[in-house]
Amino acid sequence: MDIVIFKIAAFFYLASALLYVYYLYRTREGISQKAYILLMVAFVIHTVALVSRAFVARHLPATNLFESLSLFSWMVAGGYLLLEWRYKMPILGSFVAPLNFLGVLVAALTPQAVRPLPPALKSVWLYIHATTSFVGEVAFALAFVVSTVYLIQERHIRRKKLGGLFQKLPSLGKLDELNYRLLTWGFPFLTLGIVTGAIWAQYAWGAYWSWDPKETWSLITWFIYAAILHGRMTVGWRGRRAAILSVVGFGAVLFTFLGVNLLLPGLHSYSSM
Amino acid sequence: MDILVVGLNHRTSPVELREKLAFSQTETYHAYERFLDYRLVREVMILSTCNRVEVYSWAYKGGEKHILSTLQELKGVSQEELLPVTYIYHGREAIKHIFRVTSSLDSMVLGEPQIVGQVKDAFEQAMASEATGIILNQLMKKALSVSKRIRAETGVGESAVSVSYAAVELAKKIFGELEKKKAMLVGAGEMGKLAAQHLVNQGVARLTVVNRTFSRAQELAEKLHGEAVPMENLTLELVDTDIVITSTGAQEYLITKDMVQKVMKERKMRSMFFIDIAVPRNVDPQVERVENVYAYDIDDLEQVVEENRKRREKEAVKAEKIVEEEVEHFLHWLRSQEVVPVIVSLRNWCDDIRKKELEKALHRMRLNGKEAKALEALTSAIVNKILHPPLSYMKEAASKGEGEKVAKLVKELFALEEEKEDEHKDRDQRQ
Numbered sequence: 001m002d003i004v005i006f007k008i009a010a011f012f013y014l015a016s017a018l019l020y021v022y023y024l025y026r027t028r029e030g031i032s033q034k035a036y037i038l039l040m041v042a043f044v045i046h047t048v049a050l051v052s053r054a055f056v057a058r059h060l061p062a063t064n065l066f067e068s069l070s071l072f073s074w075m076v077a078g079g080y081l082l083l084e085w086r087y088k089m090p091i092l093g094s095f096v097a098p099l100n101f102l103g104v105l106v107a108a109l110t111p112q113a114v115r116p117l118p119p120a121l122k123s124v125w126l127y128i129h130a131t132t133s134f135v136g137e138v139a140f141a142l143a144f145v146v147s148t149v150y151l152i153q154e155r156h157i158r159r160k161k162l163g164g165l166f167q168k169l170p171s172l173g174k175l176d177e178l179n180y181r182l183l184t185w186g187f188p189f190l191t192l193g194i195v196t197g198a199i200w201a202q203y204a205w206g207a208y209w210s211w212d213p214k215e216t217w218s219l220i221t222w223f224i225y226a227a228i229l230h231g232r233m234t235v236g237w238r239g240r241r242a243a244i245l246s247v248v249g250f251g252a253v254l255f256t257f258l259g260v261n262l263l264l265p266g267l268h269s270y271s272s273m
Numbered sequence: 274m275d276i277l278v279v280g281l282n283h284r285t286s287p288v289e290l291r292e293k294l295a296f297s298q299t300e301t302y303h304a305y306e307r308f309l310d311y312r313l314v315r316e317v318m319i320l321s322t323c324n325r326v327e328v329y330s331w332a333y334k335g336g337e338k339h340i341l342s343t344l345q346e347l348k349g350v351s352q353e354e355l356l357p358v359t360y361i362y363h364g365r366e367a368i369k370h371i372f373r374v375t376s377s378l379d380s381m382v383l384g385e386p387q388i389v390g391q392v393k394d395a396f397e398q399a400m401a402s403e404a405t406g407i408i409l410n411q412l413m414k415k416a417l418s419v420s421k422r423i424r425a426e427t428g429v430g431e432s433a434v435s436v437s438y439a440a441v442e443l444a445k446k447i448f449g450e451l452e453k454k455k456a457m458l459v460g461a462g463e464m465g466k467l468a469a470q471h472l473v474n475q476g477v478a479r480l481t482v483v484n485r486t487f488s489r490a491q492e493l494a495e496k497l498h499g500e501a502v503p504m505e506n507l508t509l510e511l512v513d514t515d516i517v518i519t520s521t522g523a524q525e526y527l528i529t530k531d532m533v534q535k536v537m538k539e540r541k542m543r544s545m546f547f548i549d550i551a552v553p554r555n556v557d558p559q560v561e562r563v564e565n566v567y568a569y570d571i572d573d574l575e576q577v578v579e580e581n582r583k584r585r586e587k588e589a590v591k592a593e594k595i596v597e598e599e600v601e602h603f604l605h606w607l608r609s610q611e612v613v614p615v616i617v618s619l620r621n622w623c624d625d626i627r628k629k630e631l632e633k634a635l636h637r638m639r640l641n642g643k644e645a646k647a648l649e650a651l652t653s654a655i656v657n658k659i660l661h662p663p664l665s666y667m668k669e670a671a672s673k674g675e676g677e678k679v680a681k682l683v684k685e686l687f688a689l690e691e692e693k694e695d696e697h698k699d700r701d702q703r704q
Contacts, residue, residue, distance in 0.1 A: 026426075028426055029425065157443070157446065157447060157567055158561070158567065160569065160573050160576070160577065162432070162443075162577050162580065163580060163584065166446070167428065167431055167432060170449075171445060171446045171447060171448060171449040172446065172447050172448070172449075172544065173447065173448040173449030173450075173544070174449040177449070235541065235542075236538075236541030236542035236543065237542070238541070238542050238543065238565070239542060239543075239544055239564065239565040240564055240565060241542070241564060
């Protein structure tokens with residue numbers, strides 16, 4: 001049942017993404033508003049899908065690739081809805097919505113069967129660890145999009161070609177500030193995710209830290225974002241440099257999230273396919 | 274009757290003549306009384322800006338002659354002066370013209386935003402003077418909404434078409450809001466002053482003025498509501514400046530890459546924007562190599578302006594399509610208005626007859642309430658059924674543009690008097 005609902009949600013995500021892309025070409029306000037409403041509908045339906053999945057599985061749906069991707073795109077959609085509501089930059093939706101749909105699509109193509117959770121992992125820590133890590137990663141995903149848009153807009157200004165999207169994209173100042181805000185949201189959650197993961201590991205596996213690839217890579221990610229934030233405060237890593245680093249950082253997030261699961265075997269391997 | 278435009282603009286007439294014909298606010302009030310002549314002109318509105326003087330009206334045949342002669346009288350110009358520069362549009366062409374003017378498609382600078390406000394003010398004044406009525410009110414409301422639609426759906430008003438505005442627009446795209454940003458003007462070139470003035474109008478937090486001669490800087494700073502800073506402090510001041518406009522006559526670069534590199538380090542890489550309007554240039558183009566530094570010289574800005582102008586022209590094609598579409602909508606409404614008064618009076622006439630006859634019958638028959646109600650319903654149904662085919666024929670004819678003819682015929686057939694006529698008579702008597 002939850003799969004059917006998920007697919008309906010996917011359909012609405014697609015509709016929203018298409019409309020947001022169309023908004024790149026047509027300036028009508030009505031288009032972005034409709035796209036926003038469609039995204040909201042998709043988000044609500046997706047919520048229902050996740051809740052019913054949680055009932056079937058009897059745990060937080062974040063224990064295999066399908067569940068993780070689905071939960072992650074749900075949070076990205078929710079995060080974007082909040083961002084748009086707060087900052088009113090609908091053009092960002094033209095980038096977030098298609099990328100997010102891609103995540104939903106990949107999820108739709110991965111095996112979706114509910115698998116029983118290994119007894120070692122049945123713990124309240126699953127909720128705390130997975131949720132905090134995910135919130136951090138969602139903030140970084142949005143920062144990645146904002147930074148990409150920053151780099152596109154900066155290219156327009158630097159090349160002195162002010163056609164195309166120049167008029168529609170937000171100002172560098174606003175994008176840079178938004179990037180920074182998202183990073184300051186993401187970083188504490190990532191930190192919390194790693195710390196709670198270590199505590200849980202102590203309970204489940206008997207060691208706080210065992211250099212499992214996922215642990216190693218999240219530490220690398222943590223160092224990248226720590227460096228960005230530190231650099232900004234001390235020597236002024238802002239603007240272009242902050243944007244590039246934010247893109248690099250998200251590369252590390254993606255690798256931690258997907259690459260490690262799919263390529264490197266380790267303790268976290270239950271969250272692979 | 275028809276919608277009528279009589280006017281002249283920057284393309285047809287020299288500024289001397291336009292000045293002579295321009296209407297001030299108090300003049301228009303008086304002029305409306307003169308223009309309104311119920312045998313010829315029913316509704317009227319004057320649009321007078323520095324680029325055009327136009328009279329819009331809802332008038333009978335021959336209305337244009339009345340308007341032209343009134344213009345001559347009011348403004349003391351001869352027919353020989355006026356006729357060669359005036360254009361006269363009727364009906365569809367007139368509506369289209371009004372829509373195009375309001376949407377800034379007929380402006381000297383395509384897409385400039387002031388015209389909408391001017392049309393709105395003129396319309397409000399005409400309404401307040403009771404010079405307009407159903408038709409012009411509807412027309413002008415439509416014209417304003419068309420211009421709004423064009424602004425929303427096309428890029429005809431987007432992007433700056435003058436160098437100084439282009440610079441301000443760029444500053445906005447780099448910094449976002451300018452309220453917390455600090456600007457600096459180096460030198461006293463005209464275009465530099467203009468750009469600085471725009472920045473001040475946009476609400477920059479502070480403007481500093483630097484000049485080789487300090488007293489000149491002070492003078493200029495006073496005019497622009499800025500602060501004068503001595504030339505020696507230039508580098509120091511730059512650390513705290515986001516936007517720099519240079520327009521001095523210096524032969525060498527005033528601002529070099531080394532200087533900017535140091536300044537940027539000091540200000541922790543917060544973005545800087547150099548607008549170099551001077552020839553020869555005051556800012557070394559190499560400064561762009563420094564991270565988060567943007568520099569545009571006069572050629573860059575002129576190129577931006579040129580591209581923007583081309584883009585506006587391209588967008589104007591879309592806008593013209595919207596105008597065509599909206600003219601059709603309005604014509605449809607206007608045509609239906611040709612038969613509406615006759616429809617109303619035909620209905621009223623029939624209903625009066627029905628009521629009178631019904632009353633007589635009821636008086637004779639002494640029916641109870643329920644029966645009387647049934648009889649009432651019966652007579653209404655008969656009248657409605659009989660009226661249905663002719664009324665829909667009239668509406669149909671109206672949408673084909675034959676409304677006036679049919680309305681006249683029906684009026685004669687049934688010996689109807691138009692309701693609206695009385696209304697105007699009332700107004701005449703009041704005046």
